[in-house]
Amino acid sequence: MSDPKALRNAFGAFATGVTVVTTRQPDGTPRGFTANSFTSVSLDPPLLLVCLAKTAHSAETFANAPHFAVNILAEEQKAVSGLFASRAPDKFQNCAWTPGPSDMPLIDGSLAQFTCANHQLVDAGDHLILIGHIQHFTTTEGQPLGYFRGNYFSIGIEKDLAEAAAAAKGSRLGAVLACDGGVLLKTEGEHLRLPLAPQPTLDSLTDKLTALGLQPQIDFVYATFDDRSTGGHAVYYHGTVTGPLPPGYRILPLADLSDAPLTNPAEAAMLTRYADDFRNGSFSIYHGTETTGQTRQLGA
Template identity: 40%
Template sequence: MTIQTVDPRALRDAFGAFPTGVTVVTACDGDGNPIGFTANSFTSVSLNPPLLLVCLAKTSRNFATMTGTPHFAINVLSETQKDVSNTFARPVEDRFAAVEWAKGSAGCPIFSNVAAWFECAMEQVVEAGDHVILMGRIESFDNSGRNGLGYARGGYFTPTLASKAVSAASEGNIELAAVVERRGEVLLLGDDVLCLPSVDAHDGNPTEALQEYLETLTGLKVSIGFLYSVYEGKSDGKQHIVYHAVAGDGEPAGGRFVKPDALAAAKFKTSSTADIVNRFAMESSIGNFGVYFGDETGGTIHPIPAKGAKA
């Protein structure tokens, strides 16, 4: 896609391919009231002097306050704080009632249980198209050692869950599979008996191996998203790792895209496949996804909201 024909939504999706952390930017207004918003457009800038930046949309309701404040703070959320991210990404009235916080030395709200925080003096406000860049000079900070919450392609991911997946499957034959979706439809293989596309894992990066397999199978561009299911297959003796993935436009060379609501009478290769497809259909309808850990007969789902972080 050239810049002359750019679709803003497509460009936003392309930006979303870059995994980021999730932060809540905080300050106080002229009356001393706390304000805050979720942002993943945050990065370090310099060690000497200590500088960082975050981007703010000009349409933000916090625009006037944030561009005029002498101090602001960056709260880097930990992987247990998805609910905090969602709260500060939405127009909730008393956001700060839902989080434990205290004022920093410059008066900015600092959250408890974050991965890290930085309190800054406003160094510079830079015009940047439909956003501004808030450049902050760090005056105080702390690092808790907790893992940060991640965000990529419209969904949260957590480092601990990802490492648990590899650990859980490290001692057996590993099969990689994917729920490949496109505009609400799911890619399935087979005619009378349906299954998800899958490949045996070998040495190397599992997501790269899965992406290569899916792109060879379909002839389409495929992006691997968040971890979706990790389970032990008692019937086949394999450890199964299933990812969410998104396919590009075009007719797939292998498999076909099917609407999940058209599969009520479908026959699947395994009950696990049926469970995964049915769960995906239900979760995508409400916009909240989870990672399943267990076996073919039972396990637990760790909720991972699919939307919430915004630049």
């Protein structure tokens, strides 16, 4: 068998989010620990799981508790993660929290909170697998706290870097937005183009779409490249959009993307790649120029 430390490092190659799992002792005292070994299990019935080391001080408490909660941390909650990963005896006195359903402690500011009934406890080597039946959950907008190879990282930093690159070169920022089995496009006479922001910031783009009566949801940077035809830098995000179609816009089906009359050749190539990505079920990020570059797969 391989060295445990090397195996831990190999596991660390999988980037995850960060959670704080909470419950109460029989006397009502709140308990909690930090975990990145969290995953969804089932939608019907609604199940999730977290893993807890048998050597953890709270292992017995969680194994016997009828309920527990999972709090998915936001990027600004590194201190909360560190607090609940420590052996500090007064964790809940040093963070903001609120009693939730079933009186479970919920960490204020979390991106999502799941209150669960203890559905099943699985003995798995040096860990316990807590499978919870989700009885209540809430979500808020924000960027998640990421964890990779033993270090925190901010998934939201790509937004700042992309906008800095765009602003520095006086370029454009747009988005490939999926909608009703196609992609949202703006009409320009007989031609089409992707929605662009009035200013090279993501907030400017979302504000513009919202003002049109749409509800955009931006996921990640889809392409960033030097456009030599305009002398600027281009950044395009991937996302989805819902809402009534405003005047001057149309939804182009995926099957028609490769032949769409796009004003900008780089956008035409991008939409051809998008159609391929969608069919393959694995999206990618493009970096280079308007004609040549590299793609990096993101996964399903």
